[in-house]
Amino acid sequence: MKPTMMSYINEEPAALAQILRDYPQTLQPVDRFAQTRAIKRLLILATGSSLNAALCARYFFEQQFGMLVEIKEPYNFTHYERIDPHTDMVIAVSQSGKSASTLDAVRKIRAASLPVFALTSDPQSPIARECDEVIDINTGIESVGFVTRGFSATVLNLLLMALTLARAQGKTTPQHAEVWLTGLERLIHALPATIAQTQAFIQRHRDTLRDGTRFVAVGYGALVGVAKELETKFTETVRVPSSGFELEAYMHGPYLEANREHVMFFIQDRHEPRSVALCDYMSPSVKNAFVLTLEDRGDDNTLALNCPLDHHLAPLLLIVPVQMLAFHIASLKGIDLSVRIFDDFDRVLKSKI
Numbered sequence: 001m002k003p004t005m006m007s008y009i010n011e012e013p014a015a016l017a018q019i020l021r022d023y024p025q026t027l028q029p030v031d032r033f034a035q036t037r038a039i040k041r042l043l044i045l046a047t048g049s050s051l052n053a054a055l056c057a058r059y060f061f062e063q064q065f066g067m068l069v070e071i072k073e074p075y076n077f078t079h080y081e082r083i084d085p086h087t088d089m090v091i092a093v094s095q096s097g098k099s100a101s102t103l104d105a106v107r108k109i110r111a112a113s114l115p116v117f118a119l120t121s122d123p124q125s126p127i128a129r130e131c132d133e134v135i136d137i138n139t140g141i142e143s144v145g146f147v148t149r150g151f152s153a154t155v156l157n158l159l160l161m162a163l164t165l166a167r168a169q170g171k172t173t174p175q176h177a178e179v180w181l182t183g184l185e186r187l188i189h190a191l192p193a194t195i196a197q198t199q200a201f202i203q204r205h206r207d208t209l210r211d212g213t214r215f216v217a218v219g220y221g222a223l224v225g226v227a228k229e230l231e232t233k234f235t236e237t238v239r240v241p242s243s244g245f246e247l248e249a250y251m252h253g254p255y256l257e258a259n260r261e262h263v264m265f266f267i268q269d270r271h272e273p274r275s276v277a278l279c280d281y282m283s284p285s286v287k288n289a290f291v292l293t294l295e296d297r298g299d300d301n302t303l304a305l306n307c308p309l310d311h312h313l314a315p316l317l318l319i320v321p322v323q324m325l326a327f328h329i330a331s332l333k334g335i336d337l338s339v340r341i342f343d344d345f346d347r348v349l350k351s352k353i
C-alpha cells in the first residue's frame, strides 16, 4: 500500500529516536566548525514547512545559548536584502534540497564567501551539492509531498545543532546538555500516546472539523512555528482558508474577521494567561475554539496531552495533532490527497528544480 501522511506520522517516534541516537555522528561537521570559531549569529534560509521548522527551534538557540538567529525567506533575501557581514554561520534548510529560491540564496551566500551548511533529507540534492557542508536530516525522503515526519525531524536536528554548537563553545556543560537529551527522550516516548489521544479527539469532534470553512491557529514563542505549520499544512491538504498567527499579533486586527464559521486552535504548552484570555474571549463568537495543550486537563474542547515539557521542546509534541488534523480533516472533507493537483506547477513556475 502507498504511504500516506498518517504512515509518516506513525513513523515519527522511530525516526526521532534514530536522529537522537545518531546525532553525535551526523552533526560532526557542525561540532568541528564550532571548534574553529565563535558562533554568535546564525542565518537560516528556508521556505514553507522548512521555515516553520526554523521558527520552532530559533528561541532555543537564542534564549538558552545566546546565539542570535535570523530566519529569512530566500527569494527576498536574494533579490532585496543585504548580507549581514557579522553572520558566523548560514544554514540552508530544504527537505527536498530542490527549492529554487533556497538554492539561489545559497549561491548568494557562497559568492560572499560565507560558510553555508545544507540541512536536507537528500544529501545528493542540488542544494546539498552547492553547500560547504551537508547535514542529512536522517529520515530519508517522504513520498507524500505534505511532509510530516520530515518536519519533526528538521526541528529535532535544529535543536540538536544548537546543543552541539553550545557544547563545542563551552556555552553549556555536559550535565546540562544531558538534561535536554533526557527531555527529548521523554518526548519521543510520549509520541505514541499523543497520536492515540489525537485520534480520539478528532473522532469526538469530527462533525465540527468536517464542516469548518476557515481555520485559525494561535501560538506564542516557539509555538508560532506550530501555528504557522498549521497554516501551511491545512492550506496544502484541507484547502480552505487557514492561517497561523502569533498570539499578540492576532489581537491587532486579525480578530476582526472572526465569525461563527471559524474554527480556532489555541496552541499552549502551559497555562499561558494571555492565550487563555484570548480563547475565552473568542469562544462565544466562533464555531469552535479548541485548545491543544501539554497540560493534563481541560474541557471537552481541549486536547490535553498531559506531558509537561520545556517550552523549547513543546513544538515536537504539539505538531503531531496539527499534522493529524490536516490529514483527517482533508479526508473528512472527501479530499483524496493521493491525487496530485496543479501537477505542472513546479515545471511551469520552476519553484522546485
Ligand SMILES: O=P(O)(O)OC[C@H]1O[C@](O)(CO)[C@@H](O)[C@@H]1O
Residues within 6 Å of the ligand: 047, 048, 049, 050, 093, 094, 095, 096, 097, 098, 099, 102, 145, 146, 147, 232, 351, 352
Ligand atoms: O523544504 P523544501 O523541500 O525546500 O520545501 C519547501 C516547501 O515547498 C513545498 O514542497 C511545496 O513546493 C512545501 O510542501 C514545502 O513546505
